[in-house]
Structure formats: C-alpha cells, structure tokens
Amino acid sequence: MKKMLSIACFAMIFTACKNEATTTKEPVEKVDVSAKFNEMLDNYYEEGLQLNPVQATFAGDNRFNDQFPNPLAEETVNKTKAYFKKYKEQLAQFDDATLSESEKMTKAILNWECDMNLESFNFKQDYFPIDQMWSINLVAGQLASGASAQPFKTVEDYHNWLKRLEGYIDWMTSAEAKMKEGMAAGYVLPKSLIVKVLPQLEALTVEDLDQHLFYTPIKNFPEDFSDEDKKQLTEAYSKMVSEKIIPTYKSLHKFMSTDYMEAGRTSSGIEGIPGGKEFYQYQIKLYTTTTMTADEIHKLGLSEVARISSEMEKIKEQVGFKGDLKSFFDHVRSKKELMPFTEPQQVIDNFNAIHDRMKPQIEKLFDVKPKTPFEVRRTEAFRENSASAEYNPGSLDGTRPGIFYTPIPEVTKYNTYSDESLFLHEAIPGHHYQISLTQESEELPKFRKTLWYSGYGEGWALYSESLGKELGLYTDPYQYFGMLGAEMHRAVRLVVDTGLHSKGWTREQAIQYSLDNEAESEAGITSEIERYMANPGQALSYKIGQLKIRELRAKAEAELGDKFDIRQFHNQVLETGCVPLALLENKINTWIASNK
Incomplete structure (x- = not known):
C-alpha cells in the first residue's frame, strides 16, 4: 500500500x-x-x-x-x-x-x-520533496493518465484538471527551490536515489504530445463531447503541456542531473543528514505506532530471520534440492518453470486464477466481505521500473474499484513463486478487505475511514499471507516457499532498515545482507533497499504489525478454546479500521474477556 x-x-x-x-x-x-x-x-x-x-x-x-x-x-x-x-x-x-x-x-x-x-x-522533510518512489510527482502522473482517481467524464472535469495543474506546477517550482535550500543546509538525497529519479523526470520532457502522459486525456474523450468542446480542450491541453508541463520538467531534470547530483550524499542512511537520528526515531513511531527503539527492532529482525531460515530449510529438503539455502535462493530465482509467461496479460490472468481457487474457502474465515469492486492491473509504464506491487483503494462510495497494481517490466523474467502470498497481501483478504470494509462501515466517523497506520494496515496484510493454507493455497511447495520468502523479506527489512538508518550500513551492505537471506532477485532487492533509503522506517511496519496480530490471535485461541471463532476474531480486528497497535490490543483483550 x-x-x-x-x-x-x-x-x-x-x-x-x-x-x-x-x-x-x-x-x-x-x-x-x-x-x-x-x-x-x-x-x-x-x-x-x-x-x-x-x-x-x-x-x-x-x-x-x-x-x-x-x-x-x-x-x-x-x-x-x-x-x-x-x-x-x-x-x-x-x-x-x-x-x-x-x-x-x-x-x-x-x-x-x-x-x-x-x-x-x-x-526538514520539505527539503526532500522528490524521490524515486513516494513523492507527489508520481501521484500526479497517475492522475494525469486519466486511469486513476481524477475523473475525466465531463467537460468540467477536463477544466478542473487544467486548474489543478497550475497548483501542481507551483509545487514543482517550489520543490526545486526547496532542494536548493536543502543543499545549502546539508539535506540532500543519496546519489543512488537521484539516479533513479532522473529517468522518471526525463520521460515527461518528451515533446511529442501524442507520447506525453499528461496529454493522455485528450486521446480519450468521452463520446458525448461536442466537436467544439474537443477543439477547445485540445488547444488548452496542448498549450498547458507544451508551455508549462514540459518546460517545468526540463528545468527540474536539468537541476537534479547537474547541481543536485553533484551535491548528492554518499551516505545511505538518514543519519547522514542533520538531526537524522531524531528523525528516524520519529519515523519508527509514525510507522509502527509503537515506542520501540532501532536497537530493539534490529535484534527482533535478526531473531525472525533465523526462525524463518529454519522453515525454509524444510522446503528445500522437501523438493529434494542438494546444496545450501543461499544456493536454493539462486535456484528459485532462476528456475525456468517459475517464469512461464510471454505476455503481460498472463500475469494478470494468473492472479485472477488464484482468486478463483480461494473463493470456496473464504467463507470459513470471513463472514463479512466488502462490496467495493476489485481489479488487477499492470503498473503504468512511466513508473513501472521503480515500482513495487501495490494496492490503491477504491472510492468511498464504491464507484471506483480497489486496484491491485503489479509491475511487469520484463514479462519473460517474471517469477511466479510468490504470487499466491502477494495476492493475499495486496488484494484479498489483505488490503482490499481491510481498506474497503473500513470505508464501507456505517459505524465509523469518516476520518477513521481514511486513516492509514502502516503498523496496522501492513501488519494485517502480512498476517493475511499466513492464511494461505486455510484458504486452499500453498499446495505447491514453491508457493509456500514464496510465503516464507515474503515473510523473510519483511523480517530482513527490520535488519536492513535499522542497519541503514541507525548503524551506519551502506546501500551495498544492505543489498548483500538481503541477497544472503532471501530469494528476491538482485534487481528487486536493489529497488527495495533504495525504497527504504527514501522513506526511513516505513519498512518496519509490516513485521511489527503482523507479529502483534498473530500474538493476539494465539492469545484468543488459548483463552477462548472452543468458543474461539476465527470469523469473529477477524471481524474484531477489521471493524475499527486502522488504529495504533496499542488500541487494537486493548480492543481484542476486551473482546476476549467478554467471551470467556
């Protein structure tokens, strides 16, 4: 998410x-x-x-x-x-x-x-307005495509976007100015992240309007638009893109590829900026909703990596692989049978097939399901190379579906070994159930319907991955290994995120630790490490939240015995929407006590 x-x-x-x-x-x-x-x-x-x-x-x-x-x-x-x-x-x-x-x-x-x-x-977060994954310009690109939340159904919709773009251009100009201020004060991105931003900006300097992302709505007019409206809007969008959007992107690209690149940090972690240590502790609290320290999280990560490694050894033996675990990672990464696709649509079809396989079992675990529609889509081309799979929520009124985006930059190299766990996490019953049920609630005040706490939200999604066997999945040992791999990925995050931002680790050290302990590709791991560098602490939320939900389920099962109903437990976790983990724990403890 x-x-x-x-x-x-x-x-x-x-x-x-x-x-x-x-x-x-x-x-x-x-x-x-x-x-x-x-x-x-x-x-x-x-x-x-x-x-x-x-x-x-x-x-x-x-x-x-x-x-x-x-x-x-x-x-x-x-x-x-x-x-x-x-x-x-x-x-x-x-x-x-x-x-x-x-x-x-x-x-x-x-x-x-x-x-x-x-x-x-x-x-001083305003000194880092742009990065390769989390910043406003990437969201603006999604909106500009006409396939996201910004509607392009009426003539007024088209004019609304033109007006909104004026504010966006103002932000772009301010972003360049803020980065210049940051350079003078010692607040700059690592060079390795600047390198990844440049092609994203350059892609939007193309002068052929038909190829420009921000011109896309003009190529997709609704059928009921008059010829006069189409003519007027075409002229307005051509002028906006040619005279404002493209020059602004060119200016920003030139600045970031020259002066800003030259000033870029060689350090990888946030401790490399003034006040970085204090900022990281704030980020830990923000994303985990706990008071844990970086050292505590680092030690927990090492413990979880060891535990999951022992489970992975069992799968390695089950499939008859001879060699150590690191060799098995290479085997899984390169196994041709796990890369069967030749067309991007086949990846989408595979996720839909996973959904179909689990549908008969979902009733056993959930008696409340969302009404909001759901779709699987390929990540847009302009951000695909730097994107991870993600879920974008539907609208509050259910008219826009929840969307699971999956990047497919090279379909012939797309490895399916973790697709079942990925679907459980990003889609059903992960983010789609958790977010849609919250938005559809008739009991919650609206601000609680749109809140996002990663400790809870990502914790729930990672917990959802562990439900695969109960949902009729993970019958293939490689897919179960994929689930272990996904959990390992989140455990490794506890180690490398704290390593980068509190222990002086370099980008290369973090990449190597990940390669040594998980089966992700080197390209995927590199993208992930750079993601943690851009947003310190966010990667910690998944495992911290998952462990808390698993702990609460185990406690409920032990204390309620035959009275424990998994569907009711899931209702209790989901019905209050995103909450700090301490409040969730209080709620579940109260529910357990009332059902004894």
Missing part, C-alpha cells in the same frame, strides 16, 4: 458515527456531548478536505478537483499547523467520562493524529 502525498498526513473525517439504537432514552447531557463531539469531527473532516483536496479526490469527493494547494508553501504549512493545534485543543474539552467507548477510541486516535502531524514539522 502506497504512502499518499503530503508533508503532513492529513486525516479525513466523514459525518459523525451513528449512535447505536437503544430502547431507553439517553440522558440529555450525554446526547448533547455526543452531538457536540460529532459536530467537532464533522468540522475537522471538512477543513481537512480543504487542506488536502487531492486526498479528497482519492476518497471520491469531487468538490475540490480543481484545487492543488502547494504543501511546500509557507501559507499552507501555517494553515496546517493551526488546524492540528485547534483540534488538539478542542479534543481536550471532552472528558472521557462523558464519552462512549467508541468515542473514547475516536478521541485517542484523533489525539494521536494531531500529535504526530504537529511533531512532523520539527523535521
């Missing part, structure tokens, strides 16, 4: 959660408190949309589709700080004793949101 754009993660809220129907009348005072609390949530949500209208578009709210306030502008930064400070103060006015259990959780979550977003301004 990808990190959405912003320099501070803007929470978003729907209308107030519905009060549970009761047969007895609640005290007037209690009703008044709930009404005021919910009114505050409504206001928080509405202001959040105006601060981050692109996020609103992704949620399916199209009222602000022409807006792109520059998150690097001082005015936007000041508005954002004031927003979180105001709602932090308003939350303090509500005494926990006057709130329902659900409202108490909502208050705790919103306090967390305000605190973490305000703390983020202590660090």
Whole structure:
C-alpha cells in the first residue's frame, strides 16, 4: 500500500458515527456531548478536505478537483499547523467520562493524529520533496493518465484538471527551490536515489504530445463531447503541456542531473543528514505506532530471520534440492518453470486464477466481505521500473474499484513463486478487505475511514499471507516457499532498515545482507533497499504489525478454546479500521474477556 502525498498526513473525517439504537432514552447531557463531539469531527473532516483536496479526490469527493494547494508553501504549512493545534485543543474539552467507548477510541486516535502531524514539522522533510518512489510527482502522473482517481467524464472535469495543474506546477517550482535550500543546509538525497529519479523526470520532457502522459486525456474523450468542446480542450491541453508541463520538467531534470547530483550524499542512511537520528526515531513511531527503539527492532529482525531460515530449510529438503539455502535462493530465482509467461496479460490472468481457487474457502474465515469492486492491473509504464506491487483503494462510495497494481517490466523474467502470498497481501483478504470494509462501515466517523497506520494496515496484510493454507493455497511447495520468502523479506527489512538508518550500513551492505537471506532477485532487492533509503522506517511496519496480530490471535485461541471463532476474531480486528497497535490490543483483550 502506497504512502499518499503530503508533508503532513492529513486525516479525513466523514459525518459523525451513528449512535447505536437503544430502547431507553439517553440522558440529555450525554446526547448533547455526543452531538457536540460529532459536530467537532464533522468540522475537522471538512477543513481537512480543504487542506488536502487531492486526498479528497482519492476518497471520491469531487468538490475540490480543481484545487492543488502547494504543501511546500509557507501559507499552507501555517494553515496546517493551526488546524492540528485547534483540534488538539478542542479534543481536550471532552472528558472521557462523558464519552462512549467508541468515542473514547475516536478521541485517542484523533489525539494521536494531531500529535504526530504537529511533531512532523520539527523535521526538514520539505527539503526532500522528490524521490524515486513516494513523492507527489508520481501521484500526479497517475492522475494525469486519466486511469486513476481524477475523473475525466465531463467537460468540467477536463477544466478542473487544467486548474489543478497550475497548483501542481507551483509545487514543482517550489520543490526545486526547496532542494536548493536543502543543499545549502546539508539535506540532500543519496546519489543512488537521484539516479533513479532522473529517468522518471526525463520521460515527461518528451515533446511529442501524442507520447506525453499528461496529454493522455485528450486521446480519450468521452463520446458525448461536442466537436467544439474537443477543439477547445485540445488547444488548452496542448498549450498547458507544451508551455508549462514540459518546460517545468526540463528545468527540474536539468537541476537534479547537474547541481543536485553533484551535491548528492554518499551516505545511505538518514543519519547522514542533520538531526537524522531524531528523525528516524520519529519515523519508527509514525510507522509502527509503537515506542520501540532501532536497537530493539534490529535484534527482533535478526531473531525472525533465523526462525524463518529454519522453515525454509524444510522446503528445500522437501523438493529434494542438494546444496545450501543461499544456493536454493539462486535456484528459485532462476528456475525456468517459475517464469512461464510471454505476455503481460498472463500475469494478470494468473492472479485472477488464484482468486478463483480461494473463493470456496473464504467463507470459513470471513463472514463479512466488502462490496467495493476489485481489479488487477499492470503498473503504468512511466513508473513501472521503480515500482513495487501495490494496492490503491477504491472510492468511498464504491464507484471506483480497489486496484491491485503489479509491475511487469520484463514479462519473460517474471517469477511466479510468490504470487499466491502477494495476492493475499495486496488484494484479498489483505488490503482490499481491510481498506474497503473500513470505508464501507456505517459505524465509523469518516476520518477513521481514511486513516492509514502502516503498523496496522501492513501488519494485517502480512498476517493475511499466513492464511494461505486455510484458504486452499500453498499446495505447491514453491508457493509456500514464496510465503516464507515474503515473510523473510519483511523480517530482513527490520535488519536492513535499522542497519541503514541507525548503524551506519551502506546501500551495498544492505543489498548483500538481503541477497544472503532471501530469494528476491538482485534487481528487486536493489529497488527495495533504495525504497527504504527514501522513506526511513516505513519498512518496519509490516513485521511489527503482523507479529502483534498473530500474538493476539494465539492469545484468543488459548483463552477462548472452543468458543474461539476465527470469523469473529477477524471481524474484531477489521471493524475499527486502522488504529495504533496499542488500541487494537486493548480492543481484542476486551473482546476476549467478554467471551470467556
């Protein structure tokens, strides 16, 4: 699941959660408190949309589709700080004793949101506005393609995007200026990441409009557009792309390929910038929602790598491979039978076939399933070479499907050994179930429907991979090895992310450690290590969250015995949406106690 754009993660809220129907009348005072609390949530949500209208578009709210306030502008930064400070103060006015259990959780979550977003301004993240994987320009490219959240169904839609692009160009210009400031203050990307950004920028300097990504909507007019509208829009888009988009990308590409490249860091970890150690501890807290230290996580990672290695040895013996585990990794990476495809569509078809195989078993583990439609798509060409497989949520109203994107840069080298676990993680019952059920909830306030905590969200997705045998998958030992490989991949992340950012590891050391302990290709591992370099701490969330959910399931099974119902456990985990892990643990402990 990808990190959405912003320099501070803007929470978003729907209308107030519905009060549970009761047969007895609640005290007037209690009703008044709930009404005021919910009114505050409504206001928080509405202001959040105006601060981050692109996020609103992704949620399916199209009222602000022409807006792109520059998150690097001082005015936007000041508005954002004031927003979180105001709602932090308003939350303090509500005494926990006057709130329902659900409202108490909502208050705790919103306090967390305000605190973490305000703390983020202590660090100079605006000096790193562009990288090869996480930054706004990549999301803008998706929107520009016409195949993402930005609608291109009406003439007004087309004009909205033109207006939004004016704000985007302002951001691009600000990004270049911020990077120049960063250079002077010692805040620059590692050279190895700058190299990966350059072709992404260069691809959007092409002067042939028919080949330009930002011109794509003009080639896909709806049939009901008049000839006059088509003519006017074609002229407007030609002018925008030729006179503004292309020159802005050329300027940014020239700057990053010359002055910025020359200033690029040779160090790999975030400790190589001023205040890097403190920033990394903040990132750990942000992404794991825990107070764990880098050292604690590093040791946990080493322990998990050892445990999973012993499980991998069993599969190696099962398939009769003679040689050590590292040789077996090479065997899996290069096994021709695991690279059977000649056309990209065959990769998509394989994922759909996995879905069909597991459908008969899904009822045994889940009695609540999302209504939001689901699709598997190939990752767009302009970002495919640097992308990982990912899930993009559907719209809140269900009109836009949830999409599992898979990169297929070289189809004949596409290895299928981890496809079953990948589908469970990114699609069903991983991110698609977790996010869609949250968005479809009629009980949660809107801001909780669109929150994203990696510790919970990625933890759930990695936990979902362990459900393969229960869902009728992993009958092929290579696919089960793929699941172990995916879990190993997340365990290795605990070691290399903390190694890079707190122990002075180089990019090359991290790549070698990964090659020694997992079966991913060297190209894939290199892309992954560079991903961790660009967004410190994000990679830690998967394993930390998975281990917590597995721990809670084991506790529930042990304490409830015959009363344990796996479907109800999954409902309990999913029904509250993304929450910090400590709040999830409290919820499950309460559920266990009430069912004894």
